[in-house]
Amino acid sequence: MEETGKSMEHYATLDERKSADAIIAACRRGDRDAFRLLFERHRDRVYSVALYFFGGDEATACDVTQQVFLKLFTKIEQFQGESEFTTWLYRMATNACLDEQRKRRRFLPFGDVERVRETGGRRAQEDNFAKAEVADCVKVAIAALRPKLRVAILLKYFEELSYEEIAQALGCSKGTVASRLNRGHKALARQLGHLRETLVRGE
Amino acid sequence: MFGQHVTKNLSAYAHGETPVAETERVAEHLRACAPCRKEFEEIKFGIRLAESLAPATAPASLWEGVEAALIKHDVRTKQHAAVSLERRPFFASGSGWRRAAYACGVLCLCVLAGAAWFFLRPSRSTWEVARLEGAPRIDADRIGDRGRLAVGEWLETDANSRAQIEVSNIGQVEVEPNTRLRLVETKLTEHRLELARGTMHAKIWAPPRLFFVNTPSAVAADLGCAYTLEVDDRGRSLLHVTSGWVALETPGRESMVPAGAACVTQPGAGPGTPFFEDAPDALVEALKSFDFQNGGGMALDAVLSNARTRDTLTLWHLLSRAEGDERSRVYERLSALAPTPEGVTKEGVMRLDAGMLAAWKDRLEDTWADESMHGTRKAWRKLWK
Numbered sequence: 001m002e003e004t005g006k007s008m009e010h011y012a013t014l015d016e017r018k019s020a021d022a023i024i025a026a027c028r029r030g031d032r033d034a035f036r037l038l039f040e041r042h043r044d045r046v047y048s049v050a051l052y053f054f055g056g057d058e059a060t061a062c063d064v065t066q067q068v069f070l071k072l073f074t075k076i077e078q079f080q081g082e083s084e085f086t087t088w089l090y091r092m093a094t095n096a097c098l099d100e101q102r103k104r105r106r107f108l109p110f111g112d113v114e115r116v117r118e119t120g121g122r123r124a125q126e127d128n129f130a131k132a133e134v135a136d137c138v139k140v141a142i143a144a145l146r147p148k149l150r151v152a153i154l155l156k157y158f159e160e161l162s163y164e165e166i167a168q169a170l171g172c173s174k175g176t177v178a179s180r181l182n183r184g185h186k187a188l189a190r191q192l193g194h195l196r197e198t199l200v201r202g203e
Numbered sequence: 204m205f206g207q208h209v210t211k212n213l214s215a216y217a218h219g220e221t222p223v224a225e226t227e228r229v230a231e232h233l234r235a236c237a238p239c240r241k242e243f244e245e246i247k248f249g250i251r252l253a254e255s256l257a258p259a260t261a262p263a264s265l266w267e268g269v270e271a272a273l274i275k276h277d278v279r280t281k282q283h284a285a286v287s288l289e290r291r292p293f294f295a296s297g298s299g300w301r302r303a304a305y306a307c308g309v310l311c312l313c314v315l316a317g318a319a320w321f322f323l324r325p326s327r328s329t330w331e332v333a334r335l336e337g338a339p340r341i342d343a344d345r346i347g348d349r350g351r352l353a354v355g356e357w358l359e360t361d362a363n364s365r366a367q368i369e370v371s372n373i374g375q376v377e378v379e380p381n382t383r384l385r386l387v388e389t390k391l392t393e394h395r396l397e398l399a400r401g402t403m404h405a406k407i408w409a410p411p412r413l414f415f416v417n418t419p420s421a422v423a424a425d426l427g428c429a430y431t432l433e434v435d436d437r438g439r440s441l442l443h444v445t446s447g448w449v450a451l452e453t454p455g456r457e458s459m460v461p462a463g464a465a466c467v468t469q470p471g472a473g474p475g476t477p478f479f480e481d482a483p484d485a486l487v488e489a490l491k492s493f494d495f496q497n498g499g500g501m502a503l504d505a506v507l508s509n510a511r512t513r514d515t516l517t518l519w520h521l522l523s524r525a526e527g528d529e530r531s532r533v534y535e536r537l538s539a540l541a542p543t544p545e546g547v548t549k550e551g552v553m554r555l556d557a558g559m560l561a562a563w564k565d566r567l568e569d570t571w572a573d574e575s576m577h578g579t580r581k582a583w584r585k586l587w588k
Contacts (some may be wrong), residue, residue, distance in 0.1 A: 039266060040309055047261035062265060070272045134255045134342070140252045142256070145265045154219075174220075182214040185249025192252055199251060 014043065024085055027076045035073050042086075043069070049154045053097040055143030068096045083168055090159060090169040094151045130189055134192075134199055141191045145184055151168045152180040153188075207232070209239050213246040216410065231410045234426050234448055234459075235561055243412060247392040254391070304470070312475070329353045330368050330386060337364030339378070353387050359383045370394055373409030374425075378402075379416070387417060398440075411448075420468040424450040438470040451477075459564075461571050462504045464516060469495050476520045479571075483509045483519055490517065494524075503529050507536040515541050515567045523555055541567055 026034035051061035329351040382401020414425040419438030428447025453473035466477040475494035489505035492498030
């Protein structure tokens with residue numbers, strides 16, 4: 001316990017890698033301050049994955065994020081460092097999303113996608129809204145993807161993970177990741193074909 | 204080749220996640236297979252949509268819930284309960300210095316992360332421009348020895364100026380005097396210039412179909428190559444390919460131009476039929492008449508009678524541009540110069556069967572390889588001017 005409770009300044013003075021290792025080591029010893037620091041470092045990423053996974057449902061995203069970190073802190077002793085910590089964390093986050101969805105059976109009604117598509121046409125007339133419109137429509141379309149495709153897309157575009165890292169996080173092969181991303185991209189293009197011009201105009 | 208479509212590998216290809224050999228195979232296949240190229244455009248559109256996702260910021264109150272759950276967990280677990288007796292919850296601590304230290308730590312981390320992001324983020328929205336001669340301008344402002352071209356900005360050279368553009372990390376464009384071009388967009392999956400007038404030389408080492416140039420009469424799509432593109436004041440363009448391939452495209456019409464070949468485009472008509480630079484003048488003259496001056500059957504016959512084996516490039520493209528009896532005459536001349544491969548029939552070609560046309564083109568490409576261009580005549584240039 002002699003090293004628990006090291007100050008945040010201590011971690012801030014280390015380079016990122018050493019700092020991450022030191023924080024994780026402190027967490028494994030039960031250092032609550034280190035938990036807080038670890039939380040601050042990763043909370044937005046985990047929250048973003050959960051938020052987009054559940055189609056913008058903030059309350060569910062908060063619940064899932066809290067579950068992920070609680071589980072992380074109680075299981076961190078099991079992290080042996082064979083893989084990147086972030087890969088381990090994202091595996092936990094995606095499993096939490098999938099579990100929560102199984103529990104809640106929260107599938108986005110297809111009608112919502114249609115609604116966004118219809119309103120999209122009107123809003124596209126205003127260039128200032130183009131980017132927001134695209135982002136809104138993409139959010140809805142991603143929520144309508146099959147969960148495994150959705151998770152692959154979120155890890156690729158929020159976390160900028162490589163195919164190898166996504167494969168590790170999801171516990172599947174690189175080929176499966178490539179296939180899921182391919183299917184995800186095609187589904188997005190198919191669903192949001194009406195935004196092609198808007199996307200060009202908004203950039 | 205067409206038994207091995209690449210549609211399943213296109214996302215990995217676009218993300219640079221395919222092994223070198225597979226990347227080459229996909230690139231080669233895309234060059235030859237129109238359905239896969241169409242599929243690739245869809246994949247790239249899907250990627251652009253996904254790239255529009257912006258990370259969200261978690262509510263500040265989130266920690267309170269986590270901390271409460273942790274405390275609850277501590278109480279429930281004997282082992283952790285023992286720890287919790289020794290430690291007070293972080294925010295319950297009355298120690299001001301700890302909170303101040305924590306705030307400083309987080310602040311330092313945020314500053315470090317922000318600085319790292321700022322300096323290490325990929326430079327996506329501007330390209331570096333180097334002055335080669337004279338005084339090139341970006342949006343009417345003179346650049347010094349170097350400048351940055353942002354999306355939407357125009358780069359212009361006068362009669363005494365030349366410039367060189369670094370195209371993201373995928374190639375270079377040299378801009379000749381009296382040229383006006385604009386950076387339309389630069390993204391992971393697409394880099395696009397608009398050439399309004401003048402001359403540019405492009406050298407691109409990225410996978411095919413990542414670099415495009417809009418002209419008033421067609422879009423030039425890079426297929427892994429080096430080329431020169433000129434646009435005159437009437438919006439006509441002339442493409443000359445020095446290595447690799449370039450596709451000139453308008454909706455419903457495409458010309459595939461290999462090294463050593465050239466192609467003319469005109470507003471309203473789109474890309475003409477490609478021809479080799481060393482083709483007979485009579486062929487080039489007749490081709491111009493057929494493509495842009497309603498030369499009809501007479502012009503076509505002049506093209507056919509002057510065609511050499513290598514000019515099957517021109518004849519293959521004419522198959523889809525001639526109709527009825529004229530298409531039949533093109534088929535006869537083409538098959539006399541280069542016998543049809545197994546499985547390709549006149550009936551299939553006459554109905555423009557995509558698979559048969561692609562198979563025949565695949566066979567013909569051996570004869571289109573860039574031969575020694577020593578002594579290449581540039582006489583055809585006067586036909587464009």
